[in-house]
Amino acid sequence: MNNKARDNKGYRDGYTKGFDTGYADGYRRAQSESAVHKTAYFEGTSIIIPTYNQLNYLKECIDSIFQYTNSSFELIIVDNASEDGTAEYLQSCKGIRYRINPENLGFSGAVNQGLRMARGTTLLILNNDAIVTTHWLDNLLHCLNSNSKFGIVGPVTNYISGEQLIDVSYTNMAEMQEFSQVYNHSNAQRWYVTSRLTGFCMLFRRKDFFRLGYFDEGFEIGNCEDDDYGLRARLLGMQLVIAKDTFIHHYGSVSMKSLNSRFEQVYANNLSFYSEKWSDPHGMLSLDWQRNANLQTIDSYPTCVMVQGTGEETYWIQNGSRYPISGDPWLQAVRVSQVDLSNWHLCEEISAEEVNRRIQSVYHSSLLDGDMEGKLVKMKDGSVYQCKENKMHRFINRQTLAVWQLESYQPWHVNEYEKKKYKEGAPIITPPVIKANNI
Known part of the structure; x- marks a missing residue:
């Protein structure tokens, strides 16, 4: 050298x-000064690949990235405790960053670790069994950067569920690359706004990640977490886009197939988790509040609650701000990510006694007291709302009330006439499950 x-x-x-x-x-x-948003990033894409026990596919994927990617990028591999030599291979690689987990944290857990490590201004999640092609990232970036409303962009492929699937006739990788050279020509007329993107390849801006936050680690191993993430993006007013001018090859769910007999049970558990979390996701997307929205995730969180990030410090949330709490209030704090935490404006410290006083004022005082901020109200159909910033925000289900530690408070009953005095705001959702202590 x-x-x-x-x-x-x-x-x-x-x-x-x-x-x-x-x-x-x-x-x-970031707990005290929102430093999450102040880190210097490079103008390029962080490509994040979660992997588990599929070393040959991973090698092929990595080789294709270095061969066919012209735009500035960094490559981050997160290994979920593979037993096939993946760790040793990563340790021998040059030009990549990696993390080797001692246990399988699932797709969401690995992706979140990659997002935590990433330093690019754009972020891309890629399956370990994908083979990228000529101009793939250039085309996706061109699509994403063409419209501020485009939140997440994905390509088409040969093996997937949904609208990203296209017919192909190649029989080997050489023919596949020849096919892609003809196919991958950037063309805005071939960009298609959709209701669903699969997680095998998803590109989004860092600034939109700060609005959206991390993947939900409540999903086991894999499946449904990409649907969850896409729905959350749409709730914030972002559009999901299929770049039909961009093709990459996908072998197809090789990590999930390796679960063998466990696959059906994992998939059933994830479907149940998704259903219990969202209840009626498509109904929410048709509400007036969502049109032309430019929101962030905390706009769909309640007010007058206690939250906690990675450390032991707890915060009182009210009027779009967070107040560090000194002492030990009796209300239990809800775990949120550092990204979500940093989006609340930091205010002065308040005492636990003051928090308890505010809880009494909000949840145990009459509607006749005047200040409606934080009050819970219940409609004739059983739906529960919270008044926040002069809007009514509906809890999407009873589970959401319980997650935010508000289920024990008795809401006040109001009629439709009284409710119509307020505009309807974003529905209140549960925060994503975060298991790591540094996210």
Whole structure:
């Protein structure tokens, strides 16, 4: 190795080490000063690949990325405790960043770790059994950057469920690449707004990630978490787009198929979790509040609740702000991510006694007291709303009330005439399950 190459390698290693150290410190400081949004990022794409026990597919995927990606990128591999030599392979690789987990955290857990490590201004989730093609990332970026309403963009492929599936006739990888060279020509007329994108390849902006937050780790292993993420994006006013001018190959669910007899049970559990979480997801998307919305996830969280991030410090949430609490109030804090936490404006510290006083004022005082902020009201059909910023926000189901520790409070009954005095705001949803202690 000559001196110049040695200097360049030292610079890259030093930069990566410094970035990782600074980013970790930034997340810790985010509890008090929103430092999550202040980290310096590079103008490029962080490609995040979760992997489990499919080393040959992973190698082929990585090779294709280095061969066919022209845009600036970094490659992040998160291994979910593979037993096939994946860890040793990653340790021998050059030009990638990786994390090796001691246990399988599932697709969402691995993706979240990758998002936590990422330092690009755009973020891309890619399955380990995908083979990318000529101009693939350039085309996806062109689509994403063409319209601020485009929130998440995905390509078409040969093996998938839904509208991203196209017919192909190739029989080997050489023919596949020849096919893609003819197919992958950027064309805005072939961009299609859809109601669903699958998670095998999803591209989105970092600034929209700050609005949207992390994947929900309540889903086991894999399946349905991409539907959940896409729905949450649509609730915030983002559009899901299929770039039908971009094809990549997908072998298809190789990690999930490796579960064998467990697959059906995992899929059933995830469907149940999704159903219990959302109840009527498509009904929510037709409400007036959602049209032309430019929201962030915390707009769909309640007010007058206690939350907690990665540390032990708890916060009182009210009027779009978070107040650090000194002492030990009796209300249990709800775990939220550091991204969500940082989106609330940080205010001065308040005492536990003051929090208890506010709880009494909000949840145990009459509607006749005047201030409606935080009050819970119940309609004749049983639906429960909270008044927040002069709008009525409906809890999407009883589970949501319970997750936010509000189920024990008795809401006040109001009629439709009284409710119509207020505009309808974004529905109140549950925060994604976050299991890691640094997210």
